[in-house]
Amino acid sequence: MTKSYFPEESTTFTRNIELLRGHRVAVLGHRRPDGDCIGSQVALTRVLNATGIESLAVNIDPVPRTLKAFVGDTPFFLAADLPAGEFLAVSVDCADHARVGDSVRDRFPNVLLNIDHHVSNTLYGETNLILPEACATGEILAGLFFDNELAVDSVAAQALYLGIATDTGQFCYSGTTASVFDICRRLCELGASPSQAAHELYECEKPGRIQLLQRFLASFRMEHEDRVCIGSITDDFYEETSTTPEDAENFVDYSRSLDGVEIGSLLEERNGQLKGSLRAKEHRYRVDLLAKQFSGGGHACAAGFNVERKLEDFYPEFVTAIGEHLRQVDAGGLS
Ligand SMILES: [Mn+2]
Incomplete structure (x- = not known):
């Protein structure tokens, strides 16, 4: 007998596939889709089509440039271009119904099946397959x-590999278990190519993004005996490198990556607004509480906030707040 990954959920899934039969299906993804979202939409849409259930993927935002190669000939539609008529809706990787975007939610007020791994999922589907441990x-x-035992073609295998590789930070995060590698081994047997995925994701950068990164790295300021690193980006950086704020995605991770740095931060000035991102190496730092001081929030190791301030005017206050936070953590004052 072959291994069963999710025995209980797999029975529920089969039952739902039968409910979809004879209908057209829209596979919904979230706003500003990432690798796991696009990969999941590609795979589910293809697998459903292969079993004779006419399906297409729907997003409110376009497929990002670096992910286009993973879509292949999978039918993808922007919400605005969706053909008329009835569809049953299935969502993937969307923690709440609003995540699909307003116009998509209005078009699909009922979600038959909600498949996701976010612990915060609001269970908005008629059936919810939520596995936070995934x-x-x-x-x-x-x-x-x-x-x-559904047929997974090579495009679907590569798409599923994409989702796993990106959501585990290239197999670095704590969710990277033996079972994850077992699934990836099987995906490779079905045609997934880790080197091709890495090429599409990390070796097809546009020059402007590297120039933006260069400027961001040059902006690093070390504070509190080098325990804190703060980088910044201002509007003119984007103009000079022909990039947009989306190109700075994940830049904050560089500020945390330095040896000895415990809290990294990115301050982004856009249109007179300041967007702050905070990353900590350890849970005891609670950057969510730091962000909360500026009306933001998030998780212990990753948080953000927005303030209507100028970068240089805000900076000293920000550094002081982080210093106070470090003193509290050092004194064992936070749990
Ligand atoms: Mn995900």
């Missing part, structure tokens, strides 16, 4: 497909 929605789908 590292990616791609891992859930791969397990469900394997358990049900």
